[in-house]
Every structure is written in structure tokens, then in C-alpha cells.
Amino acid sequence: MLNIGVLIVGGGPAGTAMALALAARGLTAAVLERSLYESERFGETLPPGAKPLLHRLGIWEAFQNDAHLPSPGIISSWGSEQPYENDFIFNPYGHGWHLDRTQFDRTLAASAEQAGAMVIRSARAQSCLRTTDAGWVVRYEFEGKVREITATFLIDATGRSAWLARQQGASRIVLDHLVGVIGFGECSEDGDQRTILEATPDGWWYSARLPNGKVVAAFMTDADLLPRGHDNLRRFWGERLRDAALTTALWSNPDDVGELRVTFSGTVRLDRIGGPGWLAVGDAAVAFDPLSSQGILKAMDSGLHAAAAVADLLQGNRNALASYSEWLEAEFAAYTKNYFHYYGQVSRWPDRIFWRRRSAAG
């Protein structure tokens, strides 16, 4: 049976950034990732502030070699109908990016391997059991067979599902029921290069160009405001799209949209972010509303902080995990302040339930 020091379940930005940061501290980690990084992933906008973090992780060069699209800023129709432009021209780090998100996650995983971590792809964790010597046995499915790996410390980097934390009895605290209804189409030739945010009566649109000439658009609303049934959902989405002039202009043909996918996107946090022998990072610990455009950055940053905490812990510092927890708490407090600030700017539809819920919460 394979034996490893730190086992990270989940190979998204949080898990692979943590593996990279552990490797930089001379600690070997293994990552179990259920996918082969082959299918479409959501979350494409990376703000300019990611640049120093990519440098710290040692992946700036690899990142530049991938074909991500520069993003010169954000244009939004939010507090008023009048578009507001936030150009990155004055940002000290320069422009942001529209990512080829699958390639981004793939590059992070490959970089972690090059740094010395073991990444086991197509490996879905199934169970984890604490052993009498305070280690772990994790079972995972690989090539149709169940295998086992032992580890001293476990990391939950499984994203919003927080699979491992929930196995350990932690609960997810769901602060709202935001969902994203996501569609892909062809981008218009003169489509805006910036990320577009557009408030509408029943929610808001997020859209961006992608490096492959496509456009992604997500209608963000509350789960209970969506109609039931495939055809009704497509009609609802199309009607809301036609109400959003900035977003529609990005599409070469707004009627030509592929399959729509609905994904839970609300703010969620765990009631506890760790326990004996385990810790949660990234969205598994705290997942932000996509309005923040900070999810990937925060996931990688939490991987870095957690790596420092686990390294300190393994060297005998018993308070190491408490400082990680305090850092996460401060991040969440700053996020909620921004959340109420940004949602509070929209008072155009005081009688619409989506906005009423958010202003009441503030």
C-alpha cells in the first residue's frame, strides 16, 4: 500500500497550489483528482492581482506559455443602467485574464508534479478512515478498481462539495441559494474584450470572451426563481439574455447557445475547517459568490497558507492550524463586507425578490 505524508483530495487550484507550496518546503504530497482534466470547467476570470501569487508558486512562466486571453478590465451595468468601466490600465499588475480554465488547472497539476508531488488522476476518493496510530487510510477508485493509500495528514480540496470535511462530520453553512445557468456560444467579431457584469430584475449576468473564440455567459439567480423543465429553462434564459444589452452584444448569435448547465454558486462555509489530522482549503472551506471574481485567487492563496500551517504543525507547532483558521476568518469577514457593499448598490428593482433578499440580508 502506498504511504504518503500529506494527501490532498481534489486537484483544483487549491489542492495543486498547496502541493506546490508543500514541495517548496521540502514536503512530499500526493493529490487524488477524480478527473483527467479533460472536460469544461467554470470560472474563467483571473484578476491582475493573481500575478504575484503565480510568481510565488513558481508557475508564472508555465502560465504565460498557455494561451489565456488578456482581459483589459470590467464593464458593468450595475447600480445604474449607465455602464461603468473599470479599466486595469492603472492597475500596478497590469491586465487580468480570461482563462482557458481546463488548461489552467491542468498546468497547475503538471507543475505540482514537476515540483515533486504525486498527482493521481482519474482517482475518486471513496472513503477515509482514521487508524489507531493517528494516520489515515483512504480508499479511491482508479481504473475500475478500489485502491488504498495511507497518509499522516489529509486535506479537503474537493471544492464546494467539501466531501472529506462532511465525511468527518462537518456541516456546510449555506448563506444563499444563488445558482449560475451557464451557456457557451460564438463570440461576435467586435465583442468586448472585458468581463461584463449586468444587473437585471431577476438576477445578474456575467459574461466573457474565451481564448477559443467562444463566449461564456452565466445568468446568476436564486434556485427557486428558475422554472422547471429543460425547455422552460432555455426559454427563461433566452428571454433574460435579450433583456441584457451589454451581454447580448458579446454574442454573434444569442439564439445559438449549446446545452445550459446549472451550477450552485452561493456563499458557503464549513462550520469547522479542520479536525484531528485534516484541514479544508479553497471552496471546500469557504466558497465565494462569483460576483467577487476572487474564487481562484483565494483558493490558491488558501493552499499557500494551509501548506505553511501543515508544515509548521508537522514540525511540532501546535498553534499552526489556529493561525490558518484566523486568516480564513479574516478573509471571510472582508468578503462579506464587500458582498453587502456591491449588492447594496443595486436599488433599481426594490420590488424584485432577488434584490430584496440581498438588501434585506445587508
Ligand SMILES: Cc1cc2nc3c(=O)[nH]c(=O)nc-3n(C[C@H](O)[C@H](O)[C@H](O)COP(=O)(O)OP(=O)(O)OC[C@H]3O[C@@H](n4cnc5c(N)ncnc54)[C@H](O)[C@@H]3O)c2cc1C
Ligand atoms: C458559475 C461560477 C463562476 C465562477 N467564476 C469565477 C471567476 O470568474 N473567477 C474566479 O476566480 N472564480 C470563479 N468562480 C469560483 C472558482 O471557480 C472557484 O472558487 C475555484 O475553482 C475553487 O477552487 P478549488 O480548488 O477550491 O475547487 P475546485 O476548482 O472545485 O476543484 C475541486 C477539485 O476536486 C476534485 N474532486 C472533487 N471530489 C473529489 C473526490 N471525491 N475525489 C477526487 N477528486 C475530487 C474535482 O474534480 C476538482 O478538480 C466561479 C464559480 C462558479 C460556480
